[in-house]
Amino acid sequence: MNMDRWNEVFETLQRNKLRTFLTALGVFWGVFMLVIMLGFGRGLETGTVGSLSGWAKNAVSFWPAHTTMAHAGHKPGRRIKFSMDDAEVVQGRLQGVRIVAPRITQGWGSTRTVTRGNKTEMFQVTGDVPEYRFLEPMDITDGRFLNPNDLADYRKVVVIGRMVKNALFREDEKPIGQTLKVNGVPVTIIGVFKSNQEGDRAEWFENRLYMPITTFARMTGRADGVDQFTVLFEDRINSEKAEAELRGLLKRRHDIHPEDGGGIDSWNREKDFRKFMGLFDGIAALSWAVGIMTLLAGVLGVSNILMISVAERTREIGIRKAIGARPSSILAQIVQEAMVLTGLAGGLGLVAGVGLLVVAKTIVQSMPSEGGPSFFAGPDLDLSKALLATLVLTVAGGLAGIAPARTALAVKPVEALAHD
Secondary structure, eight states: HHHHHHHHHHHHHHHHHHHHHHHHHHHHHHHHHHHHHHHHHHHHHHHHHHHHHHSSSSEEEEEEOOOOOOOOTTTOOOOOOOHHHHHHHHHHHSEEEEEEEEEBBTTTTTOOEEEEEEEEEEEEEEOOGGGGGTTTTTEEEEOOOOHHHHTTTTOOOOEEHHHHHHHHOOTTTOTTTTTETTTTEEEEEEEEEEEOOOOHHHHHHEEEEEEEHHHHHHHHTTTTTTTTEEEEOTTTTTTTHHHHHHHHHHHHHHHOTTTSOOOOOEHHHHHHHHHHHHHHHHHHHHHHHHHHHHHHHHHHHHHHHHHHHHHHHHHHHHHHHHHOOOHHHHHHHHHHHHHHHHHHHHHHHHHHHHHHHHHHHHHHHHOOOOSOOOOOOOOOOOOHHHHHHHHHHHHHHHTTHHHHHHHHOOOOOHHHHHHO
């Protein structure tokens, strides 16, 4: 290692500290912003994909809404009501249907009083069918899930989430066979489940209790009415086409105008998943574009400061050439100066960006989950890409030093010695 050259490099950079600082700041800021944008973009992607990954993707959920058009003697604004018959018709008439899972929720996100002994908590309780566990994959850690006999016999049984168990039972207690009261009605615990999702999304789902839909309907006075139902299609089925066909079937059953955009709402998981992934690709592309343009501006700044530095060192370079310094030595020093400046500034930007992401992720993960699963998992970063970007930046800085180096090589010793 040529220590003399390294000493010259750092001495040159220290001659005009303000100019060096401002140039390095441009490079630092470019790397810093690239890391931050990529990190937060990936955090959003991770959170959203995680929120959707626990669901069967080729599934569509339907729930009733208000009509917006008059039709068949009905006025606009009519509230549509679904029933168990709707689910049975969908199961029998549409091709490629694997599962139809009706559900009673009594309002999205609404909770009910759950009591055990002197402990009372509020949890979301839903009435479901046994097939629902295939729509939201879960692990039954103790006991079992609902079965057809539970529905047929109107059994007062319940499957509870892991968070419900932790809230109402001691760690050494066995919940299976124990009795809870849901809004004052005694029910027996038959199973405990753990969500296959992660973090606060898992906790949100695990704060639920599942009851047989028939039992829950009686408890809430719903007869055969349902709040929604989800249809899982076979993998070969195009879910968007199936969604349109099913919507048309439901409109005919409930006398809704064919062109009415209201009356029935739906959520197509596969379609939304594709939209989200396309959005994340766009965010990543934008992040890279902004970051690269910022880095390019920083690299050009490095080239400009070295051009000024070469002009200020014309006499010095002429003397070195006069006493026999090789052109490759002069070229190497200037390129080395460019690489050191970009490498140090880019490395500091990388460290600062990663440090901020770590702090932000810690804060996000410490925040409580309320009202539903989070679609932001906290910023994250593919460190290999960040390191590669910094390495490419350093090489680009070296290339940016070639133009000033060629200017230095063009200096003639006689003219340089006469330069003031």
